[in-house]
Amino acid sequence: MIKIGLIKEGKVPSDSRVALIPAQCKWIMQHFKDINIVVESSNTRCFSDEEYKRAGIAVVNDISDCDILMGIKEVPKDALVPNKTYLFFSHTRKKQPYNQALFHTMMDKKITLIDYECLEHEDGQRVIGFGFFAGVVGAHNGMMCYGNRTGLYKLGRVYEEKDYRSLIHQYFGLKLPNVKIVVTGSGRVAHGILEVMNLMGITEVEPDEYLEKKFTYPVYVQLKGPDLFTHKHLKTYQREHFHANPSDYRSRFLPYAHCSDILMNGIFWTEDMPRLFELSDIDEHFAIQTISDITDDAHGSIPINLGDQTIEDPVYGVDRKNFTKTAPYLPGSIDVIAVGNLPNELPCDASRYFGEQLIKHVLPDLLGSGNDMVERATILKQGQLTNHFNYLADYAAH
């Protein structure tokens, strides 16, 4: 019998998402006779203790007898139970300095750490994540802010809706102006953005049409790798080559900045990749007024992302001349929406989606049948760095 414990989130500000919702826990217990799931009591989850109890899941105060502990965000150092196997987003794989002390504590406590972010298919595609709902919420917020800026329509806040279904109801009867929206990316975030574009009845057009034509109805274009980047000399795009040598490429985005009202950014970005545009590109031809930077790297693919806002206060302006932060919706500014925990605006739906992927792609492996995906996502084994993560040796040294 394997005992899985869903831990109480300890990070501040607290996260209300869960790895498995009550119905999923029930389903697992019915279908896998050798798994027992318990839930650590919490009053900040999007599903209450009562809802887990109603699904037949025990709610406990002590999870120290579990074999596997699942959370979402970083576990506070003091709460880590020695010698256990943990699954959560540790934000350590890029040697994040702010989590180095946590990493050292996990080593000292001989913990086995499996990081959701490191669960990948053989070809390197991520298996599990919250990206889809980040895309949904980010796209909604982008449209909401453009409505606030122009006064042409009004959209409410996502987190005030009961769930995704009631959010969609907001879109019935929504009359949008002839807005032009450029969407970047091809992963989960991009899929979430496209879902909102389609639910709002915005028409998709091809890149050449988008660049050349004026439309009498709202349109969007989706730009993927080859539309966004080209080799500096060969003028080609080859996916594997680009992933391995991003600094050999330059951005092709600028023409879209000259004819778009809104940018919804959902690309995957690293420091060595070209930015979509540079600060010097923001001139009188730069037409974009609202940027929802869902990718959300400060000073990253969007150079005027000046850092994170919160769900409660998600938008700021950036002055077009001196690139300083301003109040939103000013004529001389571009509005930027930069929030790092977007799925938290729809925590129940995002948790259900996450749990489905966990059950489908990870659970069989976790129980020891399947391929070595879990092995490859194991950063620490009983406190020791695994071979796959040898590159973290300097980060782990203490």
Ligand SMILES: NC(=O)c1ccc[n+]([C@@H]2O[C@H](COP(=O)([O-])OP(=O)(O)OC[C@H]3O[C@@H](n4cnc5c(N)ncnc54)[C@H](O)[C@@H]3O)[C@@H](O)[C@H]2O)c1
């Ligand atoms: N703001 C938020 O709340 C929030 C939430 C979730 C994700 N995000 C961010 O959004 C971005 C996109 O996330 P996603 O869920 O769509 O990711 P994803 O893993 O679903 O898709 C990433 C895409 O990037 C491509 N890719 C993978 N490795 C690459 C590499 N080395 N170089 C270039 N391209 C590569 C993949 O082919 C894939 O199409 C990420 O930066 C993520 O951190 C933000």
